[in-house]
Amino acid sequence: MSVICPVCKKVKKNPVDCARHMFGTGDKPHRAWFETQGLSFIDLLLDQATQPGNKSYELVGGYVEKAQKDLT
Amino acid sequence: MEKKLLRFTVNEAPYEIYVNPKTLLVEAIRDHVGLTGTKRGCETVSCGACTVMVDGMAVKGCSVLAMQVDGMKITTVEGLEKNGKLDPIQTAFLDEGAFQCGFCTSGMLMSAKAFLDETPKPKDEMEIRRAMEGNLCRCTGYNAIIRAIDAVAKGNYREDKQ
């Protein structure tokens, strides 16, 4: 299911991929979006970096999915 | 500290200079005589960049006090060429590309020259390598330097071959 990045509107192939894109871009607008969702960008980034699996990506992917309805 | 009179010969020219007794030979050469071809790369007598010849022997210029060479004959890199003609070891360095940044080169040349004067026929390459152990080079990986010394030892730069 393709999704749109809630910040820069880039089309990504799924929510996890979009989350990865948002962490990877990591500029001020993308970071700011995390805060609007009540998330800590850096904490989630480092959890993803230091723990096995894709927990942060999946979590943020969920938020991305939820945000889709306001984006179209 | 009271300065002392130092009389020595540098590249066949006599010098009389007043130096602080704790002045190192390399400092006397660079700062008092003004010959900057001799370099310094450490404070721990480790790198050999300041190597000069004292009465024909290779000596690290930071390992002796200037006053210790009173009355002696010093040869620095500037003293290798004679009347505009390079010493064979200098030509060999050029031919083999035995230097890159050039900062260790003066010391390398002096160690090489002293070694070849003492050991015109080194028995193998390792003997040359061991002789150069006190000189650090960060650029070349040494092999070109060893080839240059070897070429001189093999007689490739004898006058009749030039």
Add this chain to the structure above:
Amino acid sequence: MSENKYSVLNTRVHNVDGHAKVTGRATYTFDVTLPGMLYGKILRSPHPHAKILKIDYSEALKFPGVIAVVTGKEDTLGVKQGIWRRYKDLCDEAILTVDKVRYIGEPVAAVAAVSEEIAEQALDLINVDYEVLPFVDDPMEAIKKDAPLIHEGFERNVNVTRQISWGDVEEAFEEAEYVREDWFKLGGQHHMCMETRAAVANYTPDGKLTIYTSTQSAYYHQALLAGVLGLREGNIRVLAPYVGGGFGGKFELDGAQFCASVLSMKCCKPVKVVFSREEDFIASKRRTPMYYYVRTGVKKDGTFCAREAKVFTNGGAYTGMGATALYLTGFFHSFPYRWKAYRYDGYRVYTNSLPSTSMRGFGAPQAMFCSEQQIEWIANDLGLDPIEMRRKNGHYEGYEVPGQATIASCGLDQALTAIQKWKTSKGKLPKNRAIGISAAGFMSGGIFNWFDSPYSFSSAVVTINHDGTVELHVGAQEIGQGSSTTLAMICAEALGVKLEDIKVHMGDTDHSPADLGAWGSRQTLMAGNATKMAAEDAKKQLLEFANAKLGFNIIYDLDIKQGWVYNVARPERGMSYYDLCKEALRGKEGQRIIGRGFYTPRRKGMISPAYSYMVQGLDVEIDPETGYLKIHESVTAHDCGQPINTLGLIGQLEGAASMAIGFGYYEYLPVEDGKIMNPNLVDYKLIRAPEMPSCQVIEIDTYEPEGPYGAKEAGEGLTNPHAAALGNAIFYATGLQMKEAPIRAEAIAKAWKEKNEKAKK
């Protein structure tokens, strides 16, 4: 080797600056003395992390012979600078710090005095009140929630992050039939330039600053100094006629350059600052230490499917070029193979230790140590021939690294064949001795412009005098790598004259065109292209006169070779180049012939216009008692496109080998409590002449369309494979998998002993 079709290129020549270097005439910054010159010394932080409360230098000023003392707060604009100028956040280093110190050795104040000795003594008279702060010197600790914060605004000390990816990694891992994961630890390495950081700054009251300095990029320093000193770039002249080595450590602004400039502006006198060797160790920069996690999935037949890497780099206290190393290590970790899917997540972490930066290989040696050993282990796990597995998955001409790069020339396959042949020829080796190999590749100059240079990446001006002598002005910086000779050869070849007709001018921002300088193996390709273009421009002008003068039918093409201007169809018909120059100038109302050239990469992907390839073989013996390594032989199969400077090429490769063996084995740079434990040449081990193996180079013949005459990178890339090749040799000789570089003899001996004891049980 095929017959050389060139008259100058790929011939053995003397370096153009060689005579000066073998006679002691070459004047380095270290040797510069100006009338009325003062000597500067820098007071350095004894703490890894502390706030500066107060600096009292009144006693120092009273000391006879002291002329001035400067501090960051009182005497500088407090501008934080960095080489990533496009990213203001990453400009984080004031050099003379204003409020806080972040590593042991950071400059706190500087003194100018009539002698170096007095300046040094005066440092003891400066009292600094510090509020000592908790510190952290390891990246894995620094990212923890309770770690002390080193820079405001960088939560959990994460300085820069980098992601590189292509393909569907999850899917590709599912396709894999065998997956292996490993953690590696890579140590720092000191550049150890023979000439330590040095500068002689001379500010005059007309607002102009002239600075001699040991630099890899005169233009970078001109621009960076302008930014921090509040001067116009054009009012700063950077001079660097001879530089005692660089290796990636001399193109950021350093303490010698900045403190000498600030002191000189205060005194309006020349000030010389030279780092002692210890200062150079503790307060210059180093190769970036890293933690590397690598997960690789392959099919049972050895086909590479997916690779994932997570990397934490110990950035030290400031950003500098370390941000680029973070990027390049991630890219070159994929090299030189085709991955269906690839993912790299890099995290550069601030710590309270010496800042980390670029060093010859620029992140790639670390990447290759992990990659090339793991590949060897995988081949072994699967019972496959490691060389054939590399060949099967290797880059080839025309391959596109998805979204990153297009490979226009690639000699990897031939290089693997050459090394395979050498390996076979060695037969069975004695006990405790084995051959290790490693492949690698590298870039020919970066195409990124985070420095935000307003100028072309490289420029050259060729001026022909009436007697046929040629002035070649380039901004390319000679630091020992031989760029001046290489560019002179390219100029001579393109113009059709002799090498001795060319005089190279560089290392002077007043008189050389701007150029990004010597880093990332960029000069042969980029400055080489600029030089070739300038020479061809000048030649075209000459040939216009020649056409008019010689009066051939207009259908004939003219050319110049070895000083002879001739009709290509009838080479015996023509005239001397030297005679032509005289007449051509007359036809131009006496003006000299001037040709101009430049190079700025466009549409060349994300990284570089061209890539070199190499396969390295090492024959290594291990002492079972001590773990000491003896390297019997080094053989390199090397694809650098068309060789330009034969002697220089060999020298660069041998030099790279010596530094790479240092990274892999000799050069251990431990940091404890933020302090480098061996900041001198007694305790920091460098390879010396007896330990250096003989190096054989097998040239692989390729042609790089983007390079001048088909040339590309040589001399930096070969720093990449040796550490892994050493590891692989150890693996075959002992079965040990060494995951920490440098691979220390003690570690080998200990691991081997443990292994043998285990086997007995």
